[in-house]
Amino acid sequence: MRHFVFSLFTLLLACGAQAELRVFATVPEWAALARELGGDRVKVYSATSAFQDPHRIEAKPSLLAQARQANLVVAAGAELEVGWLPLVLRDSGNAAIQPGRPGYFEAAACVDRLEVPSVVDRAHGDVHAAGNPHIHLDPHRVQKVAEALAARLAEVDAPNAATYQANLKAFSGKWQAAIARWEREGAPLKGVGVLVHHASFTYLTHWLGMKELGTLEPKPGIEPTSGQLSGLLARQQAAPARMVLRTAYNPEGPSQWIAGKSGTPAVLLPYTVGGTPAAKDLVGLFDDTLQRLLQAVR
Amino acid sequence: MQKRIAMAAMLAATFGAQAADHSELAAIRAQIDDMKRAYEQRIAALEQKLAQAESRPAAKPAPATVQSERTDSRRPAAGPASGFNPEVSLILQGQYKNMKDVPERGITGFWPAGGHDHGEGAIEGISKRGFSVDHTELVLAANIDPYWRGQAIIAAIDGTAEVEEAWFQSLGLGHGIGLKGGRFRSGIGYLNEQHPHMWDFADAPLMYRALFGNHGSYTNDGVQLKWLAPTDTFIELGAEMGRGANFPGTDRNKNGSGAAAVFAHVGGEVGVSNSWRAGVSYLTTQAKSRAAHFAGTVDDEVEGLFDGRSQNFIADLVWKWAPNGNPKYQNFKFQTEYFQRREKGDLTCATPEGAAATVACDGMLSAYRTRQSGWYAQGVYQFTPNWRAGLRYEQLDSGRRDFGDNAAYLVVDSYRPKKASAMIDYSWSEFSRVRLQYAQDKSMFGITDNQVTVQYIMSLGAHGAHKF
Numbered sequence: 001m002r003h004f005v006f007s008l009f010t011l012l013l014a015c016g017a018q019a020e021l022r023v024f025a026t027v028p029e030w031a032a033l034a035r036e037l038g039g040d041r042v043k044v045y046s047a048t049s050a051f052q053d054p055h056r057i058e059a060k061p062s063l064l065a066q067a068r069q070a071n072l073v074v075a076a077g078a079e080l081e082v083g084w085l086p087l088v089l090r091d092s093g094n095a096a097i098q099p100g101r102p103g104y105f106e107a108a109a110c111v112d113r114l115e116v117p118s119v120v121d122r123a124h125g126d127v128h129a130a131g132n133p134h135i136h137l138d139p140h141r142v143q144k145v146a147e148a149l150a151a152r153l154a155e156v157d158a159p160n161a162a163t164y165q166a167n168l169k170a171f172s173g174k175w176q177a178a179i180a181r182w183e184r185e186g187a188p189l190k191g192v193g194v195l196v197h198h199a200s201f202t203y204l205t206h207w208l209g210m211k212e213l214g215t216l217e218p219k220p221g222i223e224p225t226s227g228q229l230s231g232l233l234a235r236q237q238a239a240p241a242r243m244v245l246r247t248a249y250n251p252e253g254p255s256q257w258i259a260g261k262s263g264t265p266a267v268l269l270p271y272t273v274g275g276t277p278a279a280k281d282l283v284g285l286f287d288d289t290l291q292r293l294l295q296a297v298r
Numbered sequence: 299m300q301k302r303i304a305m306a307a308m309l310a311a312t313f314g315a316q317a318a319d320h321s322e323l324a325a326i327r328a329q330i331d332d333m334k335r336a337y338e339q340r341i342a343a344l345e346q347k348l349a350q351a352e353s354r355p356a357a358k359p360a361p362a363t364v365q366s367e368r369t370d371s372r373r374p375a376a377g378p379a380s381g382f383n384p385e386v387s388l389i390l391q392g393q394y395k396n397m398k399d400v401p402e403r404g405i406t407g408f409w410p411a412g413g414h415d416h417g418e419g420a421i422e423g424i425s426k427r428g429f430s431v432d433h434t435e436l437v438l439a440a441n442i443d444p445y446w447r448g449q450a451i452i453a454a455i456d457g458t459a460e461v462e463e464a465w466f467q468s469l470g471l472g473h474g475i476g477l478k479g480g481r482f483r484s485g486i487g488y489l490n491e492q493h494p495h496m497w498d499f500a501d502a503p504l505m506y507r508a509l510f511g512n513h514g515s516y517t518n519d520g521v522q523l524k525w526l527a528p529t530d531t532f533i534e535l536g537a538e539m540g541r542g543a544n545f546p547g548t549d550r551n552k553n554g555s556g557a558a559a560v561f562a563h564v565g566g567e568v569g570v571s572n573s574w575r576a577g578v579s580y581l582t583t584q585a586k587s588r589a590a591h592f593a594g595t596v597d598d599e600v601e602g603l604f605d606g607r608s609q610n611f612i613a614d615l616v617w618k619w620a621p622n623g624n625p626k627y628q629n630f631k632f633q634t635e636y637f638q639r640r641e642k643g644d645l646t647c648a649t650p651e652g653a654a655a656t657v658a659c660d661g662m663l664s665a666y667r668t669r670q671s672g673w674y675a676q677g678v679y680q681f682t683p684n685w686r687a688g689l690r691y692e693q694l695d696s697g698r699r700d701f702g703d704n705a706a707y708l709v710v711d712s713y714r715p716k717k718a719s720a721m722i723d724y725s726w727s728e729f730s731r732v733r734l735q736y737a738q739d740k741s742m743f744g745i746t747d748n749q750v751t752v753q754y755i756m757s758l759g760a761h762g763a764h765k766f
Contacts, residue, residue: 049570053624056625056626059766060567061573062565065527065566066530085763086762090447092474093476094472098444249622
């Protein structure tokens with residue numbers, strides 16, 4: 001009996017020690033970053049995969065169940081998840097992760113954003129008043145988010161603060177070296193004109209100095225129309241784009257149509273971690289993205 | 299005396315001067331604020347231009363953020379339009395409807411929820427023939443403070459504006475507990491919490507109309523307590539109590555609670571492509587002199603008044619499928635609900651208002667016992683980002699209706715109302731939708747009503763997230 005009580009006690013202790021910080025990330029890229037910075041101290045749940053359009057997720061029961069148990073929510077922000085996250089947070093009954101609390105982190109709020117509209121009107125489609133939310137394809141901005149997220153992890157889980165800072169240091173070292181490599185490798189991409197399905201790659205093209213010549217969507221969030229596509233095709237003669245970019249969750253039809261008519265290669269980019277088999281983590285995401293871009297200009 | 303007047307005059311003068319100073323100061327401040335705002339906007343625009351013009355891939359120093367609070371990652375990056383104003387949205391909804399001219403629409407074999415107001419008064423937007431607009435819903439919502447959130451929905455139509463919902467909800471209780479108070483749609487069933495603009499068909503299922511009347515949902519003034527279990531499987535338990543003024547209960551002057559409800563939901567995922575939720579709910583409410591008109595056996599029309607208890611059980615299941623869990627391009631939703639209602643009490647026969655003569659059974663009291671049920675099932679398939687098509691079948695059973703001694707004077711129908719509907723809708727965006735629906739409605743005995751509805755649903759403004 002005494003043996004049983006003792007083992008029960010040690011089991012309880014073990015459970016207490018194992019209580020990792022539960023991180024609820026809305027998108028795979030920030031889930032990957034939380035894993036880099038949290039290491040074995042965090043248990044990360046990603047609410048979406050690379051094959052899901054983060055704008056159009058439903059407040060599923062499984063998300064509520066996960067949010068209920070989370071210690072920290074890592075959101076993309078800038079209204080990307082406006083269609084589901086606010087509801088999930090409110091209905092989770094979890095006070096710690098409400099906006100304004102340390103348990104709520106928004107990546108887009110850590111950096112300056114591009115395409116902040118001067119006029120907010122739905123006549124312009126699904127615009128985000130706080131600017132383009134797809135900030136993670138600029139590695140410099142990722143670095144800033146990493147710094148802010150490590151600080152936040154340390155705040156939410158103070159006993160492990162040193163670990164998070166050490167992890168950040170390790171990540172930053174690796175990341176800065178990778179950035180130098182990507183910028184060297186990506187030099188031939190400078191000035192290359194591209195068409196994009198949705199404005200998902202603004203930060204990527206901006207970082208690499210590529211030129212976005214048009215979007216297949218006539219307005220953000222509105223599916224490509226034949227009028228829009230033929231308009232883009234007509235413009236191909238005057239200002240030719242070298243490739244048509246899309247994410248893993250965009251349908252391939254519209255970019256294939258342009259590719260078929262104009263011979264411009266349609267390029268699928270991983271867009272986020274898990275979007276292609278090679279994009280296993282953040283470094284893999286950028287490695288694969290650059291490789292695919294370079295292959296298309298060759 | 300004169301001194302006093304002089305002093306008063308002096309005082310008034312100084313106040314006047316101060317007032318002038320204040321107004322001037324305020325004007326200057328306002329000017330400064332305007333200039334600040336204008337410059338901030340220009341700086342933001344310039345920064346944006348700069349950022350766009352820059353083609354250097356090298357690490358550039360990030361331009362200073364326009365507003366320092368944007369660097370606070372705890373807070374959502376607020377758009378320029380929000381500030382402290384509540385989120386405002388407006389729902390425009392209306393239709394063209396082609397259907398038979400039936401003077402008293404109802405569901406044969408079920409107690410009409412309209413009460414006295416049958417006929418013209420009970421016909422609301424959704425059951426009008428020809429062109430009509432539904433309620434125009436104005437939704438205001440905001441966080442009240444770090445602990446509470448509030449929402450009000452005002453529904454307006456032809457000279458009336460009603461408070462459809464007005465509630466506050468807890469944000470900071472933690473432990474999975476959610477508290478809601480005010481007037482709200484009850485958490486029972488699946489469809490009950492959803493607003494008409496979220497419905498997949500142009501009208502509420504017969505089941506909901508039989509249960510709760512033309513509104514197609516049960517709303518209560520009271521409190522709701524919910525608890526979400528800390529498990530990976532979604533398990534939610536809820537309890538409500540409130541005034542119970544709405545059908546199947548009635549409003550009355552009394553202390554205490556007039557209606558109570560409990561519900562349990564479970565849900566989860568099957569693979570990445572499927573998610574589901576199932577639930578059971580129970581609502582009990584009291585009715586006092588709940589009135590309805592019945593066809594009489596001796597007289598043409600008699601009035602029945604019910605006093606007693608109404609118990610309602612609902613079971614619901616929703617299953618959603620989307621390839622890879624990405625519902626934007628393709629998804630399928632299956633939903634079904636079943637109900638059973640048991641009512642027990644007394645029925646009093648009365649003479650309808652404006653009747654030529656007193657009815658034969660006037661004042662007669664007898665026992666009243668019913669046990670009725672019904673269900674619906676529907677599937678909606680979205681096959682492109684813009685198009686959806688759906689089918690719905692529903693059936694009710696008037697079941698057991700025991701009117702005691704009054705049965706000799708009232709026509710007690712026994713009937714199984716049925717309805718089949720097919721719809722197809724087109725959405726330009728998440729905010730606009732137009733729908734064509736065909737329904738064969740056999741909810742009234744001896745009538746087959748082929749209904750065609752063309753409906754539009756438009757939402758303006760800060761449209762919040764929808765429930766699962």
